[in-house]
Amino acid sequence: MAMSDKKKIVVIGAGWAGLGATHHLAQQGYDVTLLEAAPYPGGLVAGWKTPGGRSVEGGIHGFWYPYCNIFSLVKQLNLDPFTRFTRSSQYSPAGLEVESPIFQDRPRLPSPLGTFIYTRFQRLPLSDRLSALPLLYAVVDFDNSDEAWQRYDKVTARELFKQFGVSARLYQESFEPMLLVGLFAPGEQCSAAAALGMLYYFILAHQPDFDVVWCRGTVGDKIFKPWIDRIEKAGGKVLTNQRVSDIVIDDRGQATGVICGEEFFAADAVISGVSVSGIKKIVASSSKLNSYAQFRNLANLKGIDVLATRLWFDRKINIPLPSNACFGFDPTTGWTFFDLNDLHDEYQNEPNTVVEADFYHANQLLPMSDAQIIAKVQQDLATCLPAFAEAQVIDSSVIRVKEGVTHFFPGSYQNLLQAQTDIPNLFMSGDWIVTQHGSWSQEKAYVTGLEAANLVVKRFGIGAEAKIIPIEPDEPHIQFARSVNKAMRDLTKVFPGYWLP
Numbered sequence: 001m002a003m004s005d006k007k008k009i010v011v012i013g014a015g016w017a018g019l020g021a022t023h024h025l026a027q028q029g030y031d032v033t034l035l036e037a038a039p040y041p042g043g044l045v046a047g048w049k050t051p052g053g054r055s056v057e058g059g060i061h062g063f064w065y066p067y068c069n070i071f072s073l074v075k076q077l078n079l080d081p082f083t084r085f086t087r088s089s090q091y092s093p094a095g096l097e098v099e100s101p102i103f104q105d106r107p108r109l110p111s112p113l114g115t116f117i118y119t120r121f122q123r124l125p126l127s128d129r130l131s132a133l134p135l136l137y138a139v140v141d142f143d144n145s146d147e148a149w150q151r152y153d154k155v156t157a158r159e160l161f162k163q164f165g166v167s168a169r170l171y172q173e174s175f176e177p178m179l180l181v182g183l184f185a186p187g188e189q190c191s192a193a194a195a196l197g198m199l200y201y202f203i204l205a206h207q208p209d210f211d212v213v214w215c216r217g218t219v220g221d222k223i224f225k226p227w228i229d230r231i232e233k234a235g236g237k238v239l240t241n242q243r244v245s246d247i248v249i250d251d252r253g254q255a256t257g258v259i260c261g262e263e264f265f266a267a268d269a270v271i272s273g274v275s276v277s278g279i280k281k282i283v284a285s286s287s288k289l290n291s292y293a294q295f296r297n298l299a300n301l302k303g304i305d306v307l308a309t310r311l312w313f314d315r316k317i318n319i320p321l322p323s324n325a326c327f328g329f330d331p332t333t334g335w336t337f338f339d340l341n342d343l344h345d346e347y348q349n350e351p352n353t354v355v356e357a358d359f360y361h362a363n364q365l366l367p368m369s370d371a372q373i374i375a376k377v378q379q380d381l382a383t384c385l386p387a388f389a390e391a392q393v394i395d396s397s398v399i400r401v402k403e404g405v406t407h408f409f410p411g412s413y414q415n416l417l418q419a420q421t422d423i424p425n426l427f428m429s430g431d432w433i434v435t436q437h438g439s440w441s442q443e444k445a446y447v448t449g450l451e452a453a454n455l456v457v458k459r460f461g462i463g464a465e466a467k468i469i470p471i472e473p474d475e476p477h478i479q480f481a482r483s484v485n486k487a488m489r490d491l492t493k494v495f496p497g498y499w500l501p
């Protein structure tokens with residue numbers, strides 16, 4: 001096909017979602033242009049170098065065991081970017097609280113038994129841990145269907161755990177820290193549906209799910225650079241410093257292209273891969289999108305602030321495990337720290353210690369100066385591992401990501417978009433888009449990018465659909481419990497709509 005006959009696709013935003021869509025469509029022979037507002041591709045996972053030549057990124061990113069589609073992509077690209085599976089610890093101001101094993105190395109038990117039995121809690125009494133048992137009913141009842149989201153989304157995660165009799169300590173020392181790290185918000189600000197979906201995907205569904213690997217450098221260097229080379233070889237164009245201000249819709253309600261600065265990029269179909277805060281800005285500056293309720297409703301969604309810091313210390317400090325989650329330091333903020341000498345090739349032979357410390361739901365930290373932030377990080381690190389108190393910080397980087405990550409707050413589900421919008425040739429992707437796949441975070445962003453690409457393939461009947469690996473099926477006992485529960489629910493459907501869902 002001559003270039004001019006090819007269907008033109010514009011993709012907005014070069015995160016996992018936008019790159020996934022662009023890659024597949026370029027491979028299928030479409031004329032794809034990816035427009036990215038930032039100077040670097042990668043979105044929240046972008047990495048770059050400081051003026052002093054040190055690598056930094058907007059937070060360290062783990063790749064959990066069930067990220068099958070990302071692992072398959074990396075294999076397809078012939079890359080070897082990841083560390084081994086690593087163990088992790090949890091700290092509170094009282095010291096070490098939990099150590100996790102590598103779950104896939106332990107004899108496999110029916111889920112979620114292994115998670116409870118193999119995790120080493122230092123302080124949390126067994127009676128508190130057992131108080132999680134009744135919650136298993138909600139885990140079975142929440143099957144990621146639209147109905148289940150409707151049922152659980154208007155309740156806060158805290159309310160759900162309270163209703164099911166989870167003890168105060170188990171909530172404060174286990175569930176809330178997981179929510180802060182997984183959904184970036186404290187339990188009273190998270191939707192119960194999102195909490196159940198996230199906990200099931202990362203922890204409960206199968207014993208090895210909580211096992212995690214990291215990139216041996218920035219994801220930008222290790223995955224995105226070689227990936228973009230491949231996309232360009234397949235004919236895709238990836239343009240940075242290109243902020244889209246409008247998606248142009250004609251009188252028949254079809255997208256005809258996008259406006260970017262002074263330029264108009266014509267398109268036969270448009271895919272958005274931008275975040276919640278990104279799309280809200282596009283709708284606000286658009287001349288037509290505001291006439292669609294589903295796009296106006298996006299004004300009801302929100303992003304959450306995060307803070308990513310990297311500190312270079314003047315000496316070697318022994319950090320027992322490479323990845324660490326911390327709770328109880330600030331009431332509404334969770335944080336993690338990572339031993340980059342262990343995880344990143346670049347720092348393996350450094351005589352100094354290099355630590356990444358990322359703070360989630362960091363609203364109240366963002367106004368602090370860099371120096372204040374670095375002093376706080378050092379103090380918090382020293383609370384976990386006292387050797388940090390004596391060391392000197394010799395270099396540091398502070399990255400503030402305002403409203404960067406999706407906030408799955410109670411009641412937000414009704415405003416989230418599906419891949420197919422009311423504009424027949426405008427498709428959505430990203431980690432906040434509703435999908436039946438069941439994955440979260442980076443894997444979800446990538447999967448929704450492929451799903452949007454598949455809608456383009458379906459629309460034009462050109463090329464093959466991307467193969468999306470489904471998540472591993474529920475274990476048989478969970479499948480059984482779910483089918484019994486569903487049968488019971490169907491029985492009670494004789495009184496539709498009388499009680500609140």
Ligand SMILES: Cc1cc2nc3c(=O)[nH]c(=O)nc-3n(C[C@H](O)[C@H](O)[C@H](O)COP(=O)(O)OP(=O)(O)OC[C@H]3O[C@@H](n4cnc5c(N)ncnc54)[C@H](O)[C@@H]3O)c2cc1C
Pocket residue numbers: 012013014015016017018035036037038041042043044045058059060061062063242243244245273274275278279282306307308358401404405429430431432440441442443445
């Ligand atoms: C500190 C931190 C830690 C995290 N840890 C993990 C982790 O350990 N594991 C994990 O799986 N996930 C983690 N996440 C979440 C993960 O980063 C996201 O789920 C994922 O990167 C989202 O990808 P995306 O493609 O949906 O969107 P984004 O990465 O947000 O990409 C959207 C892109 O669109 C661009 N854009 C926006 N507006 C416009 C416009 N008008 N025109 C052109 N371009 C535009 C943006 O610049 C951006 O590049 C973490 C996030 C943060 C911030």
